[in-house]
Amino acid sequence: MSASKPNVVFVLGGPGAGKGTQCANIVKTFGFVHLSAGDLLREERSKPGSEFGELIEKHIRDGTIVPVEITCSLLENAMTKNEKNNFLIDGFPRNQDNLDGWTRQMGDKVNVHFVLFLEAPEDICVNRCLSRGQAGSGRSDDNPESLKKRVVTYNNDTMPIISHFDKLSLVRKVDAAKGTEEVFDQVKEHFKGFVES
Ligand code: UDP
Ligand code: MG
Numbered sequence: 418m419s420a421s422k423p424n425v426v427f428v429l430g431g432p433g434a435g436k437g438t439q440c441a442n443i444v445k446t447f448g449f450v451h452l453s454a455g456d457l458l459r460e461e462r463s464k465p466g467s468e469f470g471e472l473i474e475k476h477i478r479d480g481t482i483v484p485v486e487i488t489c490s491l492l493e494n495a496m497t498k499n500e501k502n503n504f505l506i507d508g509f510p511r512n513q514d515n516l517d518g519w520t521r522q523m524g525d526k527v528n529v530h531f532v533l534f535l536e537a538p539e540d541i542c543v544n545r546c547l548s549r550g551q552a553g554s555g556r557s558d559d560n561p562e563s564l565k566k567r568v569v570t571y572n573n574d575t576m577p578i579i580s581h582f583d584k585l586s587l588v589r590k591v592d593a594a595k596g597t598e599e600v601f602d603q604v605k606e607h608f609k610g611f612v613e614s
Contacts, residue, residue: 420604421502422514422526422527422528423496423502423503423504423526423528424500424502424503424504424527424528424530424534425504425505425506425525425527425528425529425530426427426449426504426505426506426529426530426533427506427509427529427530427531427532427533427536427582428440428505428506428507428508428532428533428535429508429511429575429578429579430534430535430536430537430540430593431435431535431537431539431568432542432543432546432558432564432567432568433537433541433542433543433544433545433546433573434536434537434542434569434593435535435537435545435593435597435600436507436508436537437453437456437507438597439533439535439593439597439600440453440505440507440548442503442597442601442604443505443604443608446605446608447503447608447611447612447613448497448501448503448611448612449501449503449504449505449611450499450501450503450504450505451505451507452492452495452496452504452505452506452507452545453507453508454491454492454506454507454508454509454511455477455507455508455518456507457488457491457492457495458473458483458487458491459477460555461473461487461491462474462477465595469483469487472487473487473527473540474557477558477563478534478557478558478563479556479563479566480558480563480564480565480566480567481508481566481569482511482512482514482515482570484514484576485510485514485515485517485518485519486518486578486588487521488509488515488518489515489518489519490522492506492509492523492524493523495546496527504527505533506515510578511570511571511574511575511576512570512574512575512577512578513574513577515577515578516581521555523576529587529589531588531589531607532579532582532587532588532589533591533602533604533607534574534579534588534590534591535591535593536590536591536592536593536594537588537592537593537594538594539568541594543564543568543590544567546559546567547560547561547564567592587593588589589607591603591604591607601611
């Protein structure tokens with residue numbers, strides 16, 4: 418993390434909305450650092466001897482949300498380790514606990530620029546995750562049972578967080594039901610303020 422306050426863009430949307438894919442594009446074009454909360458949790462889960470491994474795996478399979486202290490510390494560590502100034506935080510904050518914990522721990526340390534909201538119908542999102550599972554994503558939650566629960570969590574817990582940011586005029590929405598390139602054309606419009614690399 419550089420001396421000045423780092424810039425943060427949150428990337429939200431349902432499971433399978435394309436957050437990871439679009440973040441990779443933003444990294445390539447605009448030089449952001451991509452921090453996926455889900456990937457950081459999966460990495461922590463897989464560390465030999467991690468005291469949180471079992472807890473994280475249970476939440477991931479059940480589609481519920483890991484306590485914010487764990488996720489937020491993983492995010493903060495990843496930011497502190499990095500020299501760069503522009504961060505995409507993908508898949509976080511997902512519920513009120515996440516938002517409160519983030520505000521407590523990180524509120525004064527970063528500038529949240531906006532929330533990129535990838536909006537796509539539920540059936541499209543679910544089918545993308547199921548295809549990803551069948552194609553060998555190796556994720557323990559890309560199966561029909563976990564997906565049902567992930568969708569419930571998204572609708573009940575994450576949508577209200579997106580509404581919260583929308584009331585603050587921080588949400589920039591794109592139609593994520595389209596193909597990857599068309600979606601990225603829309604995404605780019607929102608990053609115009611950041612110099613293309
Ligand atoms: N997760 C969590 N807190 C986070 C991000 C992810 O608890 O801040 C857990 C949650 O159980 C979620 C799972 O990790 O269902 C997978 O999240 P990821 O963002 O990888 O899934 P995606 O939405 O990208 O399919
Ligand atoms: Mg993801």
